[in-house]
């Protein structure tokens with residue numbers, strides 16, 4: 150399978166070999182096909198597929214190869230319910246402090262609970278700085294932390310793409326960033342696990358509406374001289 154390195158190099162000069170073009174198309178299909186899903190069916194899924202996606206996450210680039218992330222799989226409905234309740238209570242308080250109208254608060258909280266309670270699995274992706282390098286100055290230490298977060302994003306994308314490639318659906322909820330302690334205490338996570346994202350995983354109940362993408366020209370700048 151696949152083009153050899155030598156063929157790939159010469160293909161730059163001669164144009165793509167067929168196999169290379171197929172690989173690029175397959176990758177584009179995968180990238181374009183993945184979508185953030187926000188409503189799920191309760192049907193069970195094979196947990197091995199979730200593990201395979203976590204394995205895929207492990208192939209993301211990471212600073213010093215430290216793989217500064219951990220994925221926590223939550224399947225049991227009672228635990229997901231407990232988690233959803235604890236997160237909802239915190240969010241409700243935050244929205245009240247924002248002086249949001251009660252009906253709107255409850256609508257949002259219910260929607261969020263549904264995403265945690267309905268799908269068969271949720272995965273809490275955590276930043277893990279246990280193997281981070283230590284520096285004497287705060288600038289480099291902060292750069293080390295930022296690198297870990299950048300790497301977390303790459304791992305998350307691998308995870309989501311592998312979920313999608315296997316015919317499953319997932320969403321991305323940033324809620325853990327706003328209540329990491331609530332999640333850690335509810336799930337009794339190790340102190341080194343810092344919850345950063347929650348991915349509901351299952352089968353989609355409604356095809357998500359895709360957001361458009363910016364034109365290529367607006368995403369790049371060419372420096373020619």
Ligand SMILES: Cc1cc2nc3c(=O)[nH]c(=O)nc-3n(C[C@H](O)[C@H](O)[C@H](O)COP(=O)(O)O)c2cc1C
Nearest residue numbers: 183184185186187320321322323324357358359360
């Ligand atoms: C860091 C991050 C946080 C996100 N948080 C949420 C969220 O809390 N709720 C949500 O519905 N989508 C969330 N999303 C998903 C984005 O809304 C989604 O990726 C974007 O609209 C593009 O749509 P697509 O993923 O279907 O291509 C998040 C995405 C990222 C990268």
